[in-house]
Amino acid sequence: MTHIPTHLGPRAYRRLLDGTLEEGEAREIARHLERECEVCEAFLATCGEVDALDGQVDGALAALSPGADGHDLEFARIERALRTPPPQRRRAPVLAVAAAVAVAGIAGLVASRIHPTGGGWTGEKGVARAVPLRLRFVVIEGLPARPGVEKGTSGEVVDSSASLQFEVELGRSADVALVRVSAAGAPEPFFRQRLRAGRTSVTVGGSPAAYPLRELAGPQRFVAIAAEGPLDGERIARAAAVLAPPGRLVPELPGLDGLSLDVVEVTVR
Amino acid sequence: MSVRPPVTAKILLLPSSRGEEDASCVARALSGERAAFRALYDQHRPGVHRVARAFAALDADDVDDVVQESFVRAFRSLSRLKDPARFGPWVLTIARNRALSRLARRRAGEQLAGDLAREVEALAEDAAAMPETHPEAELALVRRVIAELPDGGEKETVRLFYLEGQLSAREIAMRLGVGKSAITMRLERFRAKVKRRILAEVARLRGEGS
Numbered sequence: 001m002t003h004i005p006t007h008l009g010p011r012a013y014r015r016l017l018d019g020t021l022e023e024g025e026a027r028e029i030a031r032h033l034e035r036e037c038e039v040c041e042a043f044l045a046t047c048g049e050v051d052a053l054d055g056q057v058d059g060a061l062a063a064l065s066p067g068a069d070g071h072d073l074e075f076a077r078i079e080r081a082l083r084t085p086p087p088q089r090r091r092a093p094v095l096a097v098a099a100a101v102a103v104a105g106i107a108g109l110v111a112s113r114i115h116p117t118g119g120g121w122t123g124e125k126g127v128a129r130a131v132p133l134r135l136r137f138v139v140i141e142g143l144p145a146r147p148g149v150e151k152g153t154s155g156e157v158v159d160s161s162a163s164l165q166f167e168v169e170l171g172r173s174a175d176v177a178l179v180r181v182s183a184a185g186a187p188e189p190f191f192r193q194r195l196r197a198g199r200t201s202v203t204v205g206g207s208p209a210a211y212p213l214r215e216l217a218g219p220q221r222f223v224a225i226a227a228e229g230p231l232d233g234e235r236i237a238r239a240a241a242v243l244a245p246p247g248r249l250v251p252e253l254p255g256l257d258g259l260s261l262d263v264v265e266v267t268v269r
Numbered sequence: 270m271s272v273r274p275p276v277t278a279k280i281l282l283l284p285s286s287r288g289e290e291d292a293s294c295v296a297r298a299l300s301g302e303r304a305a306f307r308a309l310y311d312q313h314r315p316g317v318h319r320v321a322r323a324f325a326a327l328d329a330d331d332v333d334d335v336v337q338e339s340f341v342r343a344f345r346s347l348s349r350l351k352d353p354a355r356f357g358p359w360v361l362t363i364a365r366n367r368a369l370s371r372l373a374r375r376r377a378g379e380q381l382a383g384d385l386a387r388e389v390e391a392l393a394e395d396a397a398a399m400p401e402t403h404p405e406a407e408l409a410l411v412r413r414v415i416a417e418l419p420d421g422g423e424k425e426t427v428r429l430f431y432l433e434g435q436l437s438a439r440e441i442a443m444r445l446g447v448g449k450s451a452i453t454m455r456l457e458r459f460r461a462k463v464k465r466r467i468l469a470e471v472a473r474l475r476g477e478g479s
Contacts, residue, residue: 008468016468016471016472016475017398017399017471018398019398019400019475021475023475023476023477023478024476026472026473026475026476027472027473027476029469029472030469030470030472030473030475030476032469033465033466033468033469033472034466034469037465040465041458041461041462041464041465042461044461044464044465044468045457045458045460045461045464050362050365050366050369051362052358052359052362052398052399053399053464053467053468053471054361054362054365054464055355055357055358055359055360055361055362055365056358056399056402056407056467056471057460057463057464057467058316058319058320058358058361058362058364058365059316059357059358059361059404059407060404060407060408060410060411060463060467061319061411061431061460061463062315062316062319062320062361063404063407063408063411064408064411064412064431064432064434065431065432065433065434066315066434067314067315067316067318067319067434068314068315068318068319069311069314069315070310070311070314070315074314074333074336074337075307075310077337078310078337078340078341078344079306081337081341082341082344082345136330151328151330153328153329153439154329155440155443
């Protein structure tokens with residue numbers, strides 16, 4: 001008798017996963033799935049709900065190569081979230097924030113992106129010497145008349161008419177400096193302040209501040225440097241001297257001992 | 270044809286000990302031991318992060334949010350996990366669910382997202398119902414699926430995303446000069462091939478009475 005292939009359907013699939021499918025039918029499906037079958041692959045790609053097979057597949061795929069390790073800052077955010085009750089209302093999507101900014105101006109952006117924390121974070125892995133640090137930015141175009149805001153992505157090309165608004169996130173309070181370094185020319189520190197743990201948008205004199213890109217061209221590297229203790233001008237200059245693009249940033253570079261770094265890069269056209 | 274663990278399979282950690290280690294961490298986490306939460310996070314964060322960044326429509330901040338939400342949900346529901354040794358697949362499932370919910374919310378509003386987001390408890394039961402498989406054999410199987418792909422865009426995308434593992438789907442789209450949705454589709458198509466082969470193994474085990 002000719003074997004008629006049995007394509008997967010929702011019922012058989014569900015029963016296969018929960019273990020209620022008759023053994024003979026399971027064997028038949030096994031034989032069928034061992035061969036190429038575009039119909040079944042299309043079904044599996046679109047069969048709706050996420051289920052345990054997805055977890056198993058993703059586990060197998062994750063084992064192909066090491067992925068991005070976790071870090072103290074992210075784990076601290078998870079711990080903070082666990083300490084608070086589940087939110088009644090979802091956090092506003094960033095696009096909505098951007099839309100609001102276009103209406104309300106840059107001050108709205110700053111207010112919406114500052115997330116100070118009540119106390120210091122104690123979630124260190126072992127005895128952490130460096131301060132958990134993350135640097136993010138948004139690209140502001142159309143200033144001053146019609147400001148438009150987009151989340152920035154490191155590596156992107158940005159028009160020289162734009163400005164960058166930076167946000168620093170810290171695992172605990174620290175002295176922070178922001179420095180622009182380019183392939184040519186001296187590093188330019190443009191912000192230095194003691195910041196508390198959590199997210200803080202860069203302000204100057206209490207007002208939101210954005211870094212203008214006019215008169216710049218080519219790759220620009222913006223570096224956040226943080227230290228738990230005092231971060232004086234000499235230490236910043238020593239660190240900035242080894243940070244120029246296109247060199248790779250590694251903690252072993254001279255002048256970076258005991259400092260935390262995070263970097264974003266843009267190419268100005 | 271059955272899938273047997275190959276002698277030369279290169280794996281990152283012995284799967285049986287991984288599951289046992291996870292079960293031990295879950296037990297310690299449930300007793301309030303902070304280091305156990307951290308151990309679970311450290312072990313599974315790379316996989317969770319990879320699941321999230323396979324969706325090219327999610328940017329880096331979205332991916333961070335998905336990673337964070339996944340662990341928060343998993344840790345909050347830890348006591349409901351039926352088989353603690355399967356913490357890994359479970360948190361990966363939550364991550365996929367979170368990523369899809371986020372995209373659905375963006376496309377169609379809160380209603381659809383609510384429909385998509387299954388409760389973590391239901392996912393925990395699903396995970397417990399799966400038969401025991403050999404993760405090292407699954408890894409070998411995945412490698413075979415990659416090797417069998419014809420040369421071209423899909424294979425290159427899979428190589429960059431899964432084998433090299435440095436770039437997100439979004440970054441691969443930029444590097445290859447193709448649309449973000451095309452990269453997501455390539456990865457999903459490949460994933461469906463892997464899913465078919467792993468499901469074949471699940472069906473074979475079910476057919477043997479597992």
